[in-house]
Amino acid sequence: KHPQPSDRSECLLCQSRNALPRSHTGDVRGNTLIDIGSGPTIYQLLSACEKFNEIIASDYTDRNRQELEKWLKKEPGAFDWAPVVKYVCELEGQREKWAEKEEKLRKKVKQVLKCDVRKPNPLAPVTLPLADCLLSTLCLEAACKDLGTFRAAVKNISSLLKPGGHFVTVTMLKETYYVVDQHSFSCLYLDQESVEAAVRDAGCVIEHIKGAPEPTPESISDYTDLVSL
Numbered sequence: 001k002h003p004q005p006s007d008r009s010e011c012l013l014c015q016s017r018n019a020l021p022r023s024h025t026g027d028v029r030g031n032t033l034i035d036i037g038s039g040p041t042i043y044q045l046l047s048a049c050e051k052f053n054e055i056i057a058s059d060y061t062d063r064n065r066q067e068l069e070k071w072l073k074k075e076p077g078a079f080d081w082a083p084v085v086k087y088v089c090e091l092e093g094q095r096e097k098w099a100e101k102e103e104k105l106r107k108k109v110k111q112v113l114k115c116d117v118r119k120p121n122p123l124a125p126v127t128l129p130l131a132d133c134l135l136s137t138l139c140l141e142a143a144c145k146d147l148g149t150f151r152a153a154v155k156n157i158s159s160l161l162k163p164g165g166h167f168v169t170v171t172m173l174k175e176t177y178y179v180v181d182q183h184s185f186s187c188l189y190l191d192q193e194s195v196e197a198a199v200r201d202a203g204c205v206i207e208h209i210k211g212a213p214e215p216t217p218e219s220i221s222d223y224t225d226l227v228s229l
């Protein structure tokens with residue numbers, strides 16, 4: 001269902017359009033998905049694994065890639081994602097299938113690669129066939145120190161995508177830092193216009209933009225908004 005305009009999850013672009021693009025209906029699917037800057041997390045792949053046959057995860061740091069591998073290989077000390085997996089399964093209407101989803105995701109993640117979004121081929125020296133979908137959540141604003149680097153990084157990662165493929169991204173707006181386990185990480189301050197311009201300049205057509213709820217008082221960063229495209 002297309003959300004009502006009063007809903008904060010509305011598409012900020014096309015309230016008046018009649019024909020909904022595939023991304024509005026959640027029907028973004030295909031053979032391969034590349035996740036850029038996966039970090040040590042899998043939450044962003046839980047719904048994607050129902051729609052793609054092969055997933056490539058990637059990150060800049062060895063520690064994050066090792067942590068991800070630990071979960072994929074069920075090694076001792078791996079983070080327990082079960083509560084998150086159960087929550088996502090509940091949203092998808094199948095809470096009881098959470099263990100199956102974990103196994104499905106483990107099978108579908110084929111590689112965890114080194115990645116640097118500042119390089120023209122972010123996955124160099126690996127060259128992959130162009131992907132049907134590119135996903136990047138909360139990565140570019142952490143990886144890029146200035147707007148020029150951010151704009152170049154959007155172009156760099158878009159080069160991994162097939163013409164007509166989908167680029168799905170979630171970006172914190174107006175954030176200058178975030179905190180993980182008492183360590184503070186700096187972040188590039190971005191407004192929505194700059195994010196949209198960078199995505200368009202990389203050759204993408206924006207089909208869907210969604211805002212997110214206001215940050216809570218206990219938030220672990222100073223962001224004021226979040227946008228997914």
Ligand SMILES: C[S@@+](CC[C@H](N)C(=O)[O-])C[C@H]1O[C@@H](n2cnc3c(N)ncnc32)[C@H](O)[C@@H]1O
Nearest residue numbers: 037038039060061115116117137138139142143
């Ligand atoms: C805030 S975390 C986001 C992780 C995950 N995608 C998520 O949604 O929680 C930012 C990630 O960007 C990665 N990163 C930092 N610099 C990078 C770069 N130059 N290229 C690729 N990834 C980078 C970090 O290692 C970290 O895992």
